[in-house]
Amino acid sequence: xxxxxxxxxxxxxxxxxxxxxxxxxxxxxxxxxxxxxxxxxxxxxxxxxxxxxxxxxxxxxxxxxxxxxxxxxxxxxxxxxxxxxxxxxxxxxxxxxxxxxxxxxxxxxxxxxxxxxxxxxxxxxxxxxxxxxxxxxxxxxxxxxxxxxxxxxxxxxxxxxxxxxxxxxxxxxxxxxxxxxxxxxxxxxxxxxxxxxxxxxxxxxxxxxxxxxxxxxxxxxxxxxxxxxxxxxxxxxxxxxxxxxxxxxxxxxxxxxxxxxxxxxxxxxxxxxxxxxxxxxxxxxxxxxxxxxxxxxxxxxxxxxxxxxxxxxxxxxxxxxxxxxxxxxxxxxxxxxxxxxxxxxxxxxxxxxxxxxxxxxxxxx
Amino acid sequence: xxxxxxxxxxxxxxxxxxxxxxxxxxxxxxxxxxxxxxxxxxxxxxxxxxxxxxxxxxxxxxxxxxxxxxxxxxxxxxxxxxxxxxxxxxxxxxxxxxxxxxxxxxxxxxxxxxxxxxxxxxxxxxxxxxxxxxxxxxxxxxxxxxxxxxxxxxxxxxxxxxxxxxxxxxxxxxxxxxxxxxxxxxxxxxxxxxxxxxxxxxxxxxxxxxxxxxxxxxxxxxxxxxxxxxxxxxxxxxxxxxxxxxxxxxxxxxxxxxxxxxxxxxxxxxxxxxxxxxxxxxxxxxxxxxxxxxxxxxxxxxxxxxxxxxxxxxxxxxxxxxxxxxxxxxxxxxxxxxxxxxxxxxxxxxxxxxxxxxxxxxxxxxxxxxxxx
Numbered sequence: 155x156x157x158x159x160x161x162x163x164x165x166x167x168x169x170x171x172x173x174x175x176x177x178x179x180x181x182x183x184x185x186x187x188x189x190x191x192x193x194x195x196x197x198x199x200x201x202x203x204x205x206x207x208x209x210x211x212x213x214x215x216x217x218x219x220x221x222x223x224x225x226x227x228x229x230x231x232x233x234x235x236x237x238x239x240x241x242x243x244x245x246x247x248x249x250x251x252x253x254x255x256x257x258x259x260x261x262x263x264x265x266x267x268x269x270x271x272x273x274x275x276x277x278x279x280x281x282x283x284x285x286x287x288x289x290x291x292x293x294x295x296x297x298x299x300x301x302x303x304x305x306x307x308x309x310x311x312x313x314x315x316x317x318x319x320x321x322x323x324x325x326x327x328x329x330x331x332x333x334x335x336x337x338x339x340x341x342x343x344x345x346x347x348x349x350x351x352x353x354x355x356x357x358x359x360x361x362x363x364x365x366x367x368x369x370x371x372x373x374x375x376x377x378x379x380x381x382x383x384x385x386x387x388x389x390x391x392x393x394x395x396x397x398x399x400x401x402x403x404x405x406x407x408x409x410x411x412x413x414x415x416x417x418x419x420x421x422x423x424x425x426x427x428x429x430x431x432x433x434x435x436x437x438x439x440x441x442x443x444x445x446x447x448x449x450x451x452x453x454x455x456x457x458x459x460x461x462x463x464x465x466x467x468x469x470x471x472x473x474x475x476x477x478x479x480x481x482x483x484x485x486x487x488x489x490x491x492x493x494x495x496x497x498x499x500x501x502x503x504x505x506x507x508x509x510x511x512x513x514x515x516x517x518x519x
Numbered sequence: 520x521x522x523x524x525x526x527x528x529x530x531x532x533x534x535x536x537x538x539x540x541x542x543x544x545x546x547x548x549x550x551x552x553x554x555x556x557x558x559x560x561x562x563x564x565x566x567x568x569x570x571x572x573x574x575x576x577x578x579x580x581x582x583x584x585x586x587x588x589x590x591x592x593x594x595x596x597x598x599x600x601x602x603x604x605x606x607x608x609x610x611x612x613x614x615x616x617x618x619x620x621x622x623x624x625x626x627x628x629x630x631x632x633x634x635x636x637x638x639x640x641x642x643x644x645x646x647x648x649x650x651x652x653x654x655x656x657x658x659x660x661x662x663x664x665x666x667x668x669x670x671x672x673x674x675x676x677x678x679x680x681x682x683x684x685x686x687x688x689x690x691x692x693x694x695x696x697x698x699x700x701x702x703x704x705x706x707x708x709x710x711x712x713x714x715x716x717x718x719x720x721x722x723x724x725x726x727x728x729x730x731x732x733x734x735x736x737x738x739x740x741x742x743x744x745x746x747x748x749x750x751x752x753x754x755x756x757x758x759x760x761x762x763x764x765x766x767x768x769x770x771x772x773x774x775x776x777x778x779x780x781x782x783x784x785x786x787x788x789x790x791x792x793x794x795x796x797x798x799x800x801x802x803x804x805x806x807x808x809x810x811x812x813x814x815x816x817x818x819x820x821x822x823x824x825x826x827x828x829x830x831x832x833x834x835x836x837x838x839x840x841x842x843x844x845x846x847x848x849x850x851x852x853x854x855x856x857x858x859x860x861x862x863x864x865x866x867x868x869x870x871x872x873x874x875x876x877x878x879x880x881x882x883x884x885x886x887x888x889x890x891x892x
Contacts, residue, residue: 215673221583417785465766
């Protein structure tokens, strides 16, 4: 078996350019799958982070955890009347003159935000109630995009804030600048309005409930989940194209390996004469298909990494990057294996079923 | 025998091999066309139809206007320019809201401004009355499957669709209601996010824009844009997507060249002696090369003739239930004749390049080498 495989690979290597071109052809659908999976992974891990233990009270139908909700602070009385003793206010807004210069702003209650938000502090310290005005702690992605450093300034809506800490959550919050609620209200000119109130789930208000004043309750993270839904049609469309590319790649591989096998039919006949079983000849062809698939996989990873690094999707202060995780790798490897085997199976079966006399006679046909 | 007749005879000799080669190349043509059509759909959207010299005033500090509010003084400043410069000033209420589980733009303006300043034209049904009635853009009707009589829950209140409208730009996927209805539904505060200024016929847009930008009620607080400019500014994400689509389509076209290379290379590997015999029987190297190139171009043409209908059928199948919408942008793939012609040229070029590379070896090899193989 091993020698049959080795002979198959040697035969393939006699056509090095054909091998490379075939591998590139097979790499295209794999690269598409990697890119689609990579972007989807980053998007879902950053945006689709619903926390069912918390409820967000916001303007009905809005994306209050990003923008679009502005409610009076007096809403807190309504919530207290519903049994919530300590609703936590937040402001969420996308500030900036252009989408390219946009910053996700979050106004927080410095005394209480750590009750509802977990983060890993990379540098500095958390924002606290004793901080002077114009202090901010910023997400790691924002720090990277803006080259912001601890103790240094960062421009938010044209005003200078001092970075007191850099945090990481692994979610879209990594693109945010957190400032005190008062600073955010001053910055936006909102007086005492806020975007949302956060309350614990399990009380008198349920997700989906409508409240007086055009308010409604949703699970914490619902805005992000809704945003990812807007992307789904695009990924579905791209996925169907990548799938078709994969099917046709397998067909092209099958046709090419079939023709290579036909070219070498006399050699293969001789192998049968010297004692190789028909199954060994099938493995001979499968080895070629899998070798092409293996090379294609390497090329796909290299290509996807290059394109992914050069082409982040960005809008309004956030980026979606290509992130390769184990599940995507496993999926792409399975696809590569599938294309390799599917491309080999027809010529391999044909070869295994071809009588010895047919193989040898064909040389003189 | 001419290279053309030789190529035809050769392709007809082994039909199975010819079909396999064509099938392989057709596959990548289908994918290139699908990706190219997607890029074209995005590109068409980004080339927003001109809304003339309309100007808009908004708060430049918000990326999404939903959170901003323009005071009445801004409208008055625009109106003060007079009818020689400004024919109409229209306030626009703007929100991005989830309506019946879809994220859509909800807009409101005085009914009298819809046709002029807002560029809406009624496509079906009727304009809404003040109260619980709205009209929806044709894009939204397509994508969401909402029709006349559909009930939308907007801001917690049921609103009935009375008509569909057509509009350039992103408004084609919006919900419109009279400004009075918005006041009743959302309250009297924060009712104006954008002020649309229709420049008078014969007036210079640049002059009007400069006058507005210099007005004390506007300068330093709000910004003045041409409506088209603002729409394009907000399509950064789509441009990123567009670039990715172009890369994908380019790669697929590259694969056409690779398919051509494979077809020629395999042909040469299968028939080295026949190629040498051709030269021995009086065919020049140039004629043999021409025969091989013609043969590959014919394969590419065959693949193209199969690939285009396949791609068209695929596109039709994808939109059996209407176009896909991404952030309210319709991704409607079509096999536009002009684009098909461009793809035909690119396919021919790519196939030519692939065949040229693989036949280059033939030009270097001697007849004796060919015969020995």
